[in-house]
Amino acid sequence: MSQVMRLGHTRGGDKGSVAIEAAIVIPPLIMFVCLALAGGRLVTSGAKIDAAAEDAAREASIHRTAGSAQSAAQAAAAESLNDQGIVCASSRVTIDTSGLSVPVGQVGTVTVTVNCTVNLSDLLLPGVPGSKSLTSTATSVVDAFRSRTS
Template sequence: MNHVQHTGSWVRRLRGDEGSAAIEAAIILPSLIMFLCLAIAGGRIVTSGAKIDAAAEDAAREASIHRTAAAAHSAAQAAAAESLSDQGLACATTGVLINVSGLRVPVGQVGTVTVTVTCTVRLSDLLLPGAPGTRTLTSTATSVVDQYRQRGEE
């Protein structure tokens, strides 16, 4: 009788679910890794967007302190390029649009300078090396021109 009980427990042990944990891990692990990679990629894209925001703010601030539109244009271009470079963001193409109409308002009135920075980033730089495609990130910032500061002639 004892011999039969001993054999029955051995059969139950063979039919147990000890191997199912490995199968569950093999099914779930790839999806968890993919989710983690997507989360990291999303974070890198958001971080790059913040870097573009900072570049636009720097360019707008720099343009607003100049007295002429020509000086504001060149200062904003240089500030955007320097900000992107300092932050380690390599753009495949970069565009800087500057609206300096605020420099033309009469002294004593409030004017603004608006700068839009566009950066096309390769996905291989953001995600994994060899990833195809690009992502274009755009940010616009506005800076107030000192209303009592003398403006230059064009």
């Protein structure tokens, strides 16, 4: 009988073990969830910045002059980021409009690069940087047979 008692029951030896197990398991679990949130924010922000670069490149490619293409691309990128709810700590839009100056009948391209610094400090996760710089580049073809002005 004492043998069965010894194997099946302990006399008060497990009290508090759940609290200790929780103290060991919960902090890494919280860290994992926070890392997943940071990763998710970076992935979705990257996709939205890709879309902003594509919008800006398309907008620039339909303009006839480099000056109007640059201002239109800047506005399109800012509007796209704003519409998608991306708040950049700092952003930069670089536009290559050299494709607008190729002769009629030849294919030219406009390339736009959008750089956005995404804030991660609100996640309060130790070891994660306060921000991450994300960059996306998109190219759009200029219609080969439309008139152009310099």
